[in-house]
Amino acid sequence: MYEIPDTFTDFWLKEITSIAGVTITVDYFTNQNLNYKKRIEGSVTELEVQRSHANTTTERDLIDQELDPLRDLSIALNKQGEVIKQVHIRVYVYASSLEELNTKVNRVIGRLDSSAYQGAVFLDENADEYQSMFLPMTAQRQLPSRREGLPLSGQVMGLGFAHNQTSLDDPYGSYFGYTPTGGTVYWDMFRVSQQRTYYNTFLSGDLGSGKSTSIKKMLWERAIRGDMVRVFDRSGEFADLVHRFRGTVINLDGSQGRINMFQVYPTAVDEKTADVDVTASYRAHIGNLSIKYRLVDSDADARTASVFGTLCDQYYKSNGYLDKGAKPITSLASEDYPTLSDIVAYIEERRRDEPDDQMSKYYNTILLTLRRLATMYGQLFDGYSSLPPLQDVQLVSYQLDTIDQMEEGIQDLAIYNAIMDSYNNCMAVGRREKKAYDHREKTLEDVQHWLIIVDECHTILNTDKAFAADFFVKLMSEDRKMFGAIVLATQRLERMFPNGSNVSDRDMVKAVNSLNQIYSLCQYKVLLKHDVSTIQTAKNPGILRRLFGGIMTEQDFATIPNFDKGECYLLTGPSKLHMQFQVTDDELRVFAGGA
Numbered sequence: 001m002y003e004i005p006d007t008f009t010d011f012w013l014k015e016i017t018s019i020a021g022v023t024i025t026v027d028y029f030t031n032q033n034l035n036y037k038k039r040i041e042g043s044v045t046e047l048e049v050q051r052s053h054a055n056t057t058t059e060r061d062l063i064d065q066e067l068d069p070l071r072d073l074s075i076a077l078n079k080q081g082e083v084i085k086q087v088h089i090r091v092y093v094y095a096s097s098l099e100e101l102n103t104k105v106n107r108v109i110g111r112l113d114s115s116a117y118q119g120a121v122f123l124d125e126n127a128d129e130y131q132s133m134f135l136p137m138t139a140q141r142q143l144p145s146r147r148e149g150l151p152l153s154g155q156v157m158g159l160g161f162a163h164n165q166t167s168l169d170d171p172y173g174s175y176f177g178y179t180p181t182g183g184t185v186y187w188d189m190f191r192v193s194q195q196r197t198y199y200n201t202f203l204s205g206d207l208g209s210g211k212s213t214s215i216k217k218m219l220w221e222r223a224i225r226g227d228m229v230r231v232f233d234r235s236g237e238f239a240d241l242v243h244r245f246r247g248t249v250i251n252l253d254g255s256q257g258r259i260n261m262f263q264v265y266p267t268a269v270d271e272k273t274a275d276v277d278v279t280a281s282y283r284a285h286i287g288n289l290s291i292k293y294r295l296v297d298s299d300a301d302a303r304t305a306s307v308f309g310t311l312c313d314q315y316y317k318s319n320g321y322l323d324k325g326a327k328p329i330t331s332l333a334s335e336d337y338p339t340l341s342d343i344v345a346y347i348e349e350r351r352r353d354e355p356d357d358q359m360s361k362y363y364n365t366i367l368l369t370l371r372r373l374a375t376m377y378g379q380l381f382d383g384y385s386s387l388p389p390l391q392d393v394q395l396v397s398y399q400l401d402t403i404d405q406m407e408e409g410i411q412d413l414a415i416y417n418a419i420m421d422s423y424n425n426c427m428a429v430g431r432r433e434k435k436a437y438d439h440r441e442k443t444l445e446d447v448q449h450w451l452i453i454v455d456e457c458h459t460i461l462n463t464d465k466a467f468a469a470d471f472f473v474k475l476m477s478e479d480r481k482m483f484g485a486i487v488l489a490t491q492r493l494e495r496m497f498p499n500g501s502n503v504s505d506r507d508m509v510k511a512v513n514s515l516n517q518i519y520s521l522c523q524y525k526v527l528l529k530h531d532v533s534t535i536q537t538a539k540n541p542g543i544l545r546r547l548f549g550g551i552m553t554e555q556d557f558a559t560i561p562n563f564d565k566g567e568c569y570l571l572t573g574p575s576k577l578h579m580q581f582q583v584t585d586d587e588l589r590v591f592a593g594g595a
Helices: 036-052 057-079 098-114 126-132 154-159 211-224 239-244 278-296 302-318 340-352 357-376 408-438 466-482 506-520 543-548 554-562 585-591
Strands: 022-029 084-093 150-153 174-178 184-187 201-204 228-233 248-251 395-399 450-454 484-490 524-527 567-571 576-581
Touching (some): 036 057, 084 098, 084 154, 174 211, 211 228, 211 450, 211 484, 211 576, 228 408, 239 585, 278 408, 302 357, 340 357, 395 408, 408 450, 524 543, 543 554, 554 576
Parallel strands (some): 201 484, 201 524, 228 395, 228 450, 248 395
Antiparallel strands (some): 022 084, 084 150, 174 576, 524 567, 567 576
């Protein structure tokens, strides 16, 4: 570039750096051997002489257009510490053929000329110009074709700042998309920094907003890295992607095997040794049995669920599972755990010997629920765990559409059992990786992470199931220690996060608090397109305002209903990024769905 306009606007250099398909370099330095103050003083004197000899007002006005800026620059140089930079702006054009290159050069020069910039290809200097891309200014000044740069003040160079893009550039991030300013988004959800200390992600958006495609992009990215991924798929659209990585698709209708709800998983870990904490795992198991009971019997109160948990505890103890010297209850063979029929038989025996009428009523209620479960859904719940081995399978998708026709409580129990089974597999990876990290055998960048994705999470996380929300709060509070993360996705924010300000029911208040904790335990929030009804006004706030009013501005809220597919705000904790998820045609073919 050998000539630029006389008038400079904000970010004026972007007029050049935004040219597509070229490489731009801007080199500048301060030449201490040139006395710009003296040069400008001479120019001002000369212009004043010309002005005094001007014959017309027009001539004087034209001279003033040059004289006034020079006077201001002279004052800035002498009084305000301004400096003059010598600037070299080069546009490197490339193409696959000479004909295409000439066409491209003419197009670039034409675009520059239309904006009052002048550029040219200097003959027989291409070698020097190419080297200039890699050389500092001191070395460029030694080249045979050296020449003085464009003299520009530091203020003008600052005004032309061309790198004002918003972007995310994690050191080990993968490309997810771009921002409206042209910045790129390289995101690593397991990045650890002073502000980003955990990995859970919450993603929401209306139907057709690009939610499923965005989740698939996350799954694809983590699978390529070799991480363990478990996904709960409501519509079956993740199956092809899972098969591409030679993963396994599990139908939860019992056709491929069952998960025994009475099998004790090693879910608790000693933080100091990364070994299984058998006692804590067993206690968690008894607590989870109470949750499972309330899932299948939505009318059950906490007392009935507690009695059920106590009965199960007594069964394990009376049958020697916790005896001194017995094999750890978390490491038994599948056939060594009790089944639903075993528990039913035990409770029937206890009921016959129970003198207390109130306790007998509890037993009868519990038996009614369990017998129905064993009779109508025995294929799913009554028997030893018989799913194919999944602990060494990198990707597993649990197909929820195969149980869509079953009643809600049965669906919830099947999903909960599968989540526990997935969590067990993931924790095995986490324990192994934590030991390797603690022993300095691996760095944070080398460990294998794990990811559990729950699509349509509002079906199990809502105010009707506070007990399930409590489990997720615990899970999401602990997963970071084992290098894991939970991804929750929904299009029904209002069901997950109702307004609890006027709620007086104790269970409802507890549910609202637990659900809000889940939201706060997510380091990343991805907000895709939402209807204006979820935003509303500052005086009458919708769910989005209630959740994100402290982070987002009025302008942010105004843009959300107008988002294109895949456009979103990515909240990374302390910062907010407006971005567009970008997927290639090849990725779309692999992902499928998302119509």
